Amino acid sequence: xxxxxxxxxxxxxxxxxxxxxxxxxxxxxxxxxxxxxxxxxxxxxxxxxxxxxxxxxxxxxxxxxxxxxxxxxxxxxxxxxxxxxxxxxxxxxxxxxxxxxxxxxxxxxxxxxxxxxxxxxxxxxxxxxxxxxxxxxxxxxxxxxxxxxxxxxxxxxxxxxxxxxxxxxxxxxxxxxxxxxxxxxxxxxxxxxxxxxxxxxxxxxxxxxxxxxxxxxxxxxxxxxxxxxxxxxxxxxxxxxxxxxxxxxxxxxxxxxxxxxxxxxxxxxxxxxxxxxxxxxxxxxxxxxxxxxxxxxxxxxxxxxxxxxxxxxxxxxxxxxxxxxxxxxxxxxxxxxxxxxxxxxxxxxxxxxxxxxxxxxxxxxxxxxxxxxxxxxxxxxxxxxxxxxxxxxxxxxxxxxxxxxxxxxxxxxxxxxxxxxxxxxxxxxxxxxxxx
Numbered sequence: 001x002x003x004x005x006x007x008x009x010x011x012x013x014x015x016x017x018x019x020x021x022x023x024x025x026x027x028x029x030x031x032x033x034x035x036x037x038x039x040x041x042x043x044x045x046x047x048x049x050x051x052x053x054x055x056x057x058x059x060x061x062x063x064x065x066x067x068x069x070x071x072x073x074x075x076x077x078x079x080x081x082x083x084x085x086x087x088x089x090x091x092x093x094x095x096x097x098x099x100x101x102x103x104x105x106x107x108x109x110x111x112x113x114x115x116x117x118x119x120x121x122x123x124x125x126x127x128x129x130x131x132x133x134x135x136x137x138x139x140x141x142x143x144x145x146x147x148x149x150x151x152x153x154x155x156x157x158x159x160x161x162x163x164x165x166x167x168x169x170x171x172x173x174x175x176x177x178x179x180x181x182x183x184x185x186x187x188x189x190x191x192x193x194x195x196x197x198x199x200x201x202x203x204x205x206x207x208x209x210x211x212x213x214x215x216x217x218x219x220x221x222x223x224x225x226x227x228x229x230x231x232x233x234x235x236x237x238x239x240x241x242x243x244x245x246x247x248x249x250x251x252x253x254x255x256x257x258x259x260x261x262x263x264x265x266x267x268x269x270x271x272x273x274x275x276x277x278x279x280x281x282x283x284x285x286x287x288x289x290x291x292x293x294x295x296x297x298x299x300x301x302x303x304x305x306x307x308x309x310x311x312x313x314x315x316x317x318x319x320x321x322x323x324x325x326x327x328x329x330x331x332x333x334x335x336x337x338x339x340x341x342x343x344x345x346x347x348x349x350x351x352x353x354x355x356x357x358x359x360x361x362x363x364x365x366x367x368x369x370x371x372x373x374x375x376x377x378x379x380x381x382x383x384x385x386x387x388x389x390x391x392x393x394x395x396x397x398x399x400x401x402x403x404x405x406x407x408x409x410x411x412x413x414x415x416x417x418x419x420x421x422x423x424x425x426x427x428x429x430x431x432x433x434x435x436x
Contacts, residue, residue, distance in 0.1 A: 005068055005140040008148050012059050018044045020058045020151055023182040039178045045154035049292075051300035054155030059148045060178070062185055065115050066207055069214035071137070071144035078133045079126045086114050088204065098122025110200045111207050115145060149210060151178060152217075177213045184209060239266050239387045247378055248365035249432030254403040256339070257358035257365035258385065260321075260328040261313040264306055266387035270331040272302050284327060287320050313360045321360075328357040336397035339364070339385040352400035370402075 011017075022037040034040040039058075046052030067075065067086075076083045081100045084090040091107030092100045098121050101107070114121075123134050137144060157175055184206045188199070241262050251257055264271045275284045276299075288297050288305045309316055309324070316324070332355040340350050351370070358365055364383060371377065388394050402408045 003070070003136070005071060005143045006150075007143045008059070008068075008146050008150060011057075011150065012148060015057060017057050017059050017150070019061050020044065020178070021061065021182065021186075023179050023186065039151065039175060039182075040154050040159060048158065049300070049304055050155075051298075053158070054153050056153050058151045060151060060181055060185065062147050062149060062206065064185075064188060064203065064206070065145050065147050066203070066210060067111065067115065068144050068146050069207075069210040071140065072207065072211055074133045074136055075144075077130055078123070078128050078137070082121075082126065085109055086111060088200075094120050097125070099125060110204065112200050112203050118145060149181065149213075174213065174216050177209060177216065181206065181209045181213070237386070239268060239389065241266060241385045242382055243362060243364040243385060244380060244382050245366050245371075245378060246363045247368050249368065251356065251365055251367040253367050253369055254354060254401060255356050255367070256337070256353040256370075256385075257356045258337070259313070259359065259361045259363070260325045260357040261310050261360060262362070263328040263332050263355060263357045264324065265310045266337065266385065267331050267335065267389070268303065268306055269389055271306060271327065272299055274327055274331055275302050279327075283323055287323065291320075325357060332357055335388070336394055336401065337385050337387055338397060338400075339383045341381060341383045350400070352397040354401070354403075 020037060020039055020041065022035045024035045024038050025040060026038075027033045027035050034042055036043045041058075042048065042053075044058050045056045072086070076086055079100075081090070081092065081102065085092050085100060088110040090102055091104050091109045093103045093107045094117050095101055100121070123137050126134060128134060152174070157172055184202060188194075188202050188206070194202075241258075243258070243262070248257055258266070275288070275297075279285060285297050288301055289295065291305060291308075292301060294301065309320075313321075335355050336352050337355055338350055338352050342349075344350070353370075364385065388397055398404050400408060
């Protein structure tokens with residue numbers, strides 16, 4: 001992977017980011033309102049729970065020039081003298097040809113001295129074991145010194161709301177680092193009145209905070225549970241569920257019963273479209289408004305509402321439940337899902353079924369006769385259910401349904417034999433279906 005330094009000023013300009021300048025969480029003593037210029041500001045990052053809050057960056061104006069935290073690591077690995085100069089361990093003079101000359105009496109040291117003489121230093125003439133680092137510094141000479149520092153979206157490091165409605169701040173290291181950085185920067189507002197030693201000490205403190213923040217971010221990215229391996233590369237399937245199968249002798253052959261709240265989650269795009277486009281009475285919209293106590297409802301609100309009712313369907317009042325069941329039946333009418341019982345050994349391990357929304361729960365009800373195809377039973381077997389969101393996939397699933405394709409009745413191992421044997425479970429299902 002090739003490292004490239006972010007042009008922070010260009011990043012801020014293109015995204016039209018706003019500055020965070022307050023080291024306070026809340027506005028005064030009011031714990032129901034965040035400071036408008038703070039790291040949790042709803043004016044800057046968007047309101048709690050919104051999609052905007054998870055993708056809106058901001059920045060801290062450092063009001064001074066410092067070293068890019070990633071560039072700092074590279075600079076301090078180029079040359080021993082350069083490292084001692086930046087870290088303030090030895091004093092140096094800079095010759096006319098840009099070389100570092102150690103001089104404990106007349107020389108200077110520290111981050112501030114290095115930055116003020118950055119353009120005078122001849123990096124190309126330095127003796128180093130890492131020539132690639134010199135090339136890197138020369139390539140990114142315009143971005144290795146910074147005067148602003150970006151802040152990640154508040155939604156990633158946000159407050160948590162308890163069941164009692166109380167706000168709890170996530171005291172993660174990154175939030176504390178942001179507050180510390182803002183306070184350090186604010187202390188340097190009147191730098192011209194400070195003695196050089198005090199100013200240098202404050203500058204070094206800010207530089208260390210920048211490096212610590214950069215290290216925290218890198219640690220969150222790398223490793224088995226980091227953003228890349230643990231988030232981007234791991235396999236996550238949207239619009240699916242894993243359910244325990246239970247018998248239902250009243251369930252029609254070729255259909256499966258899925259709890260209504262799980263149907264809404266499996267077919268969430270259809271649910272969102274219904275709420276925004278097809279709900280002429282706006283009843284579902286008003287129920288969402290009442291649930292969150294908000295005025296406007298957008299896609300992120302619908303998704304959050306859907307997630308909440310899916311996690312705790314028993315907490316929904318009867319009116320809301322009744323209306324949502326109606327919606328579940330509308331958006332799943334004539335729709336197929338596919339499900340599989342692991343281990344998947346052949347095409348018989350996958351089944352294509354029509355959906356019937358059922359009562360609240362976390363199980364999938366099935367006609368016992370449908371068990372024969374994948375040799376399942378009711379001793380705790382689980383299946384993974386996947387929704388099909390396009391017309392093309394629905395048409396393909398229809399060809400795999402026992403109700404529309406006679407070829408599905410045969411087993412993969414015996415084209416002349418029927419896949420639906422009269423096992424004990426199947427016999428019970430047939431008896432129940434023909435009882436009247």
